[in-house]
Amino acid sequence: MEIKIAVSGINAVDNPGPGIGVAKSLLEAEDFSAEIVGLAYDAMEPGIYMDWIVKKSFIMPYPSGGHDAFINRLLYIKENYGMDFFMPVLDAELPVVIKYSHELEKNGIKTFLPTYEQFKLRSKDRLEEIANNIGIEIPKSEVVTSYEELIKAIEKIGLPVMVKGAFYKAYRAFTTQEAVSYYNKIVAQWGYPIIVQQVVSGEEMNVVAAGDGEGSSLGMVGIKKVWITELGKIWTGITIKNEKMLSASQKFIEKYSWKGAFELECIVDTKESRVYLIEINPRFPAWSYFSTGVGVNIAANIIRKSFGMPVKNYTDYPAGKLYVRFTDDLVTDMERFQKIITRGES
Amino acid sequence: MDRIKQLAINDEGFVFDPLTGDSFTVNQTGLFILKKLKEGKTEEEILQEITGEFEVSQEEAERDLIDFIEKLRSYRLI
Amino acid sequence: MKKIYEKPVITKLQTGFMNKFGSSPLYARKIRKDIDGVPISELVEKFGSPLFVISEKKLREKFRQIYNAFSTRYPNVQFGWSYKTNYLKAVCAVLHQEGAIAEVVSAFEYEKARNLGIEGKEIIFNGPHKPVEILEVAASEGAKIHIDHFDEITDLEKIAEKLGKQIKVAIRINMDTGIHPQWDRFGFNLETGQALDAVKRIASGGKLVLNGLHCHIGTFILEPEAYGREVEKMVKFAYEVEDNFGFKIEYLDIGGGFPSKNRLKGTYLPPDVAVPPVDEYAEKITESLYSNLRPGDFPKLILETGRAIVDEAEYLITTVFASKRLPDGRKAYIADAGVNLLFTAFWYKFNIEIDREVQGSNEPAVIYGPLCMNIDIIDEGTMLSPLERGTRLIFSPVGAYNNTQWMQFIEYRPNVVMVMEDQTVEVIREKENLSDIEKRERLPERLKIK
Numbered sequence: 001m002e003i004k005i006a007v008s009g010i011n012a013v014d015n016p017g018p019g020i021g022v023a024k025s026l027l028e029a030e031d032f033s034a035e036i037v038g039l040a041y042d043a044m045e046p047g048i049y050m051d052w053i054v055k056k057s058f059i060m061p062y063p064s065g066g067h068d069a070f071i072n073r074l075l076y077i078k079e080n081y082g083m084d085f086f087m088p089v090l091d092a093e094l095p096v097v098i099k100y101s102h103e104l105e106k107n108g109i110k111t112f113l114p115t116y117e118q119f120k121l122r123s124k125d126r127l128e129e130i131a132n133n134i135g136i137e138i139p140k141s142e143v144v145t146s147y148e149e150l151i152k153a154i155e156k157i158g159l160p161v162m163v164k165g166a167f168y169k170a171y172r173a174f175t176t177q178e179a180v181s182y183y184n185k186i187v188a189q190w191g192y193p194i195i196v197q198q199v200v201s202g203e204e205m206n207v208v209a210a211g212d213g214e215g216s217s218l219g220m221v222g223i224k225k226v227w228i229t230e231l232g233k234i235w236t237g238i239t240i241k242n243e244k245m246l247s248a249s250q251k252f253i254e255k256y257s258w259k260g261a262f263e264l265e266c267i268v269d270t271k272e273s274r275v276y277l278i279e280i281n282p283r284f285p286a287w288s289y290f291s292t293g294v295g296v297n298i299a300a301n302i303i304r305k306s307f308g309m310p311v312k313n314y315t316d317y318p319a320g321k322l323y324v325r326f327t328d329d330l331v332t333d334m335e336r337f338q339k340i341i342t343r344g345e346s
Numbered sequence: 347m348d349r350i351k352q353l354a355i356n357d358e359g360f361v362f363d364p365l366t367g368d369s370f371t372v373n374q375t376g377l378f379i380l381k382k383l384k385e386g387k388t389e390e391e392i393l394q395e396i397t398g399e400f401e402v403s404q405e406e407a408e409r410d411l412i413d414f415i416e417k418l419r420s421y422r423l424i
Numbered sequence: 425m426k427k428i429y430e431k432p433v434i435t436k437l438q439t440g441f442m443n444k445f446g447s448s449p450l451y452a453r454k455i456r457k458d459i460d461g462v463p464i465s466e467l468v469e470k471f472g473s474p475l476f477v478i479s480e481k482k483l484r485e486k487f488r489q490i491y492n493a494f495s496t497r498y499p500n501v502q503f504g505w506s507y508k509t510n511y512l513k514a515v516c517a518v519l520h521q522e523g524a525i526a527e528v529v530s531a532f533e534y535e536k537a538r539n540l541g542i543e544g545k546e547i548i549f550n551g552p553h554k555p556v557e558i559l560e561v562a563a564s565e566g567a568k569i570h571i572d573h574f575d576e577i578t579d580l581e582k583i584a585e586k587l588g589k590q591i592k593v594a595i596r597i598n599m600d601t602g603i604h605p606q607w608d609r610f611g612f613n614l615e616t617g618q619a620l621d622a623v624k625r626i627a628s629g630g631k632l633v634l635n636g637l638h639c640h641i642g643t644f645i646l647e648p649e650a651y652g653r654e655v656e657k658m659v660k661f662a663y664e665v666e667d668n669f670g671f672k673i674e675y676l677d678i679g680g681g682f683p684s685k686n687r688l689k690g691t692y693l694p695p696d697v698a699v700p701p702v703d704e705y706a707e708k709i710t711e712s713l714y715s716n717l718r719p720g721d722f723p724k725l726i727l728e729t730g731r732a733i734v735d736e737a738e739y740l741i742t743t744v745f746a747s748k749r750l751p752d753g754r755k756a757y758i759a760d761a762g763v764n765l766l767f768t769a770f771w772y773k774f775n776i777e778i779d780r781e782v783q784g785s786n787e788p789a790v791i792y793g794p795l796c797m798n799i800d801i802i803d804e805g806t807m808l809s810p811l812e813r814g815t816r817l818i819f820s821p822v823g824a825y826n827n828t829q830w831m832q833f834i835e836y837r838p839n840v841v842m843v844m845e846d847q848t849v850e851v852i853r854e855k856e857n858l859s860d861i862e863k864r865e866r867l868p869e870r871l872k873i874k
Binding site: 361368369370371372373374375376378379380396398399400401402406407410411413414416417418420421 | 426427428429430431432433434435436437444747749751752753755785810812
């Protein structure tokens with residue numbers, strides 16, 4: 001079976017998008033033959049030039065263009081080149097694609113995504129409820145918009161605290177004075193609200209998984225980041241099997257009938273055997289090829305499920321496998337660049 | 347006008363300046379004007395050729411040509 | 425055969441911006457040739473430019489859509505038209521015809537509603553500044569007075585004494601619904617016990633009768649769940665009041681704050697994705713009512729939704745007056761209307777439509793208004809094909825807060841017309857002239873120029 005699969009996030013740069021990892025996984029599936037259509041937001045996204053993975057690329061208008069821009073562009077690609085499946089992997093794309101997934105489906109473009117209700121679950125104010133429901137903890141946190149609330153929150157949580165912006169920046173404060181100065185710093189740059197969070201000790205561990213929308217898993221792998229870059233991106237990692245974290249992921253899939261890929265970010269305190277939920281990302285992480293490398297091809301299973309092929313039952317994976325990211329380079333002439341600039345497609 | 351003579355211009359409207367490494371995109375009318383400038387034509391000559399080639403009034407073409415050249419100047423291409 | 429002309433454009437490719445569609449969400453340039461079937465050209469020819477155009481059809485449709493979302497779910501619903509959102513007589517009259525009562529926040533607005541023929545008892549009187557004179561009029565005419573602070577309680581008690589009767593009142597409360605910033609400057613705070621103190625104070629005075637609660641959690645609220653929390657807290661508080669003070673809370677006014685399909689600056693998601701449908705709000709609100717109200721109790725649910733009803737029903741037609749090239753290479757257009765008429769340009773990025781097909785590729789452009797003032801910018805960064813002088817730009821949605829907050833600064837305010845349901849066009853506010861502006865001025869004799 002030949003399937004044309006559009007993958008976004010092919011910006012394989014120092015802060016890489018998840019696209020290339022997902023594309024590599026799809027190409028490794030043996031029971032179907034994927035052709036990768038790259039969707040890029042800039043003519044300089046490296047994926048456009050990696051023609052051994054991405055056969056053809058298209059420039060996309062930003063998802064902020066909504067239906068008229070974004071969805072119509074997908075339909076244009078469907079009509080003029082072909083696209084049987086769209087795997088969006090960037091946060092900004094998800095709300096738009098979820099909202100119009102029926103229209104895409106009607107026009108012959110399948111997707112495999114959570115519902116909008118499920119998507120909203122991952123918002124910061126719902127995390128506590130989820131953590132409770134799946135049997136793990138969450139660092140105590142308070143949302144504040146004034147000094148008064150900030151001081152109250154610090155008293156409630158106890159020092160040290162993390163002072164975080166709603167979207168960006170996080171600082172560890174050991175004194176109230178420090179917290180106030182970070183608060184001012186973030187407000188000046190990013191505005192309100194500010195989140196004050198308990199500092200929890202432990203190691204950063206993550207899960208990549210996908211739910212089939214009916215309460216079952218399409219594959220799941222737990223990892224620990226061993227070495228991260230200055231931007232906080234994984235460079236070396238190792239597979240692990242933390243029962244508590246993995247069973248929390250399993251429960252998340254079951255309880256919420258989660259559909260599609262997701263990443264669970266946790267802090268695990270192995271001494272106290274505590275798992276804290278930090279974030280749920282409703283998409284593949286940038287390192288998702290790691291799971292494929294240890295025999296759990298989650299992306300391929302999503303395609304199988306979507307097209308009614310027999311789904312592979314990945315029950316286990318080896319712990320202690322190593323993930324190593326490395327840099328590479330290529331030289332090409334300007335032709336592809338010219339084409340993508342002037343025509344919007346390679 | 348020297349910089350403009352070195353520009354690599356392709357017919358799809360992609361322009362590359364080997365001196366600086368800058369790239370530009372240009373539409374068909376812009377391409378038309380660039381090529382004429384490259385040939386060393388004066389603004390008056392170009393204006394005449396535009397109105398001969400395209401369905402446009404003298405007044406509008408002149409206004410647009412001035413604007414386009416201002417833009418080239420802002421890019422330091424001329 | 426000569427070739428079709430398009431204006432020449434050259435654009436430098438910049439790292440991080442190499443997207444042929446541009447970084448503007450408005451790349452999908454739209455053409456609008458008419459409003460409700462009346463051609464833009466005809467509108468401008470007859471009524472000039474700039475021109476505000478309100479669609480009666482759309483206004484009624486929006487009202488019915490939102491009203492029905494609630495009335496089909498709950499048996500006792502009343503809408504109050506928020507005058508401050510747009511108090512042009514014709515707009516108010518359409519909404520009153522649809523069944524809305526008036527919601528006013530000042531003496532001026534109160535008088536405006538009365539002048540339009542709305543009875544006192546059909547007026548909700550909100551706001552922190554209700555001078556005693558108008559408060560007395562409102563009280564004697566039976567308006568629904570929503571108390572904002574303790575001083576107003578004192579004022580009303582004096583008025584009750586003077587009128588020799590008890591006055592029915594409601595209090596405005598504020599609360600934490602998880603919305604930031606929390607609106608805590610209006611009314612009495614619930615969590616600190618201030619609201620309960622106000623009730624105690626009213627009960628002990630014996631001159632006022634509390635029969636309603638009002639709350640307004642914020643503006644452009646994109647989280648329907650917040651209204652669920654608001655309603656839950658209001659109902660619980662209402663029963664606390666009823667059980668302890670013997671007042672009967674006959675209505676809950678949950679305010680407004682529903683968003684329109686406008687794009688707030690700084691938000692990433694497009695309004696068609698970010699703005700939840702009104703049914704989602706209605707669902708959360710009525711769900712919360714049913715799970716918190718006692719069986720058989722259906723207090724009146726009042727909504728003061730303004731923006732969500734009127735914003736999308738109005739357009740502003742402007743004309744490109746001139747264009748220039750900025751030193752950084754961007755194209756600048758000068759339109760004949762700016763922030764003087766579009767106050768909401770300070771926080772919205774409007775939908776811009778063009779009245780004709782334009783040839784040529786997009787280039788970065790900025791749209792300035794006509795004012796001799798640096799802040800007069802309608803769109804500081806968009807992608808536009810080169811536009812010729814005289815091109816009409818149609819901005820929308822502009823129905824909320826512009827016809828009330830516009831300013832008369834160095835320019836006259838233009839005609840406002842309404843395209844009626846039968847496609848006839850009525851002027852509903854004439855364009856101003858010098859005498860309108862100077863009518864109230866007095867020049868002392870000795871300063872007269874001889």
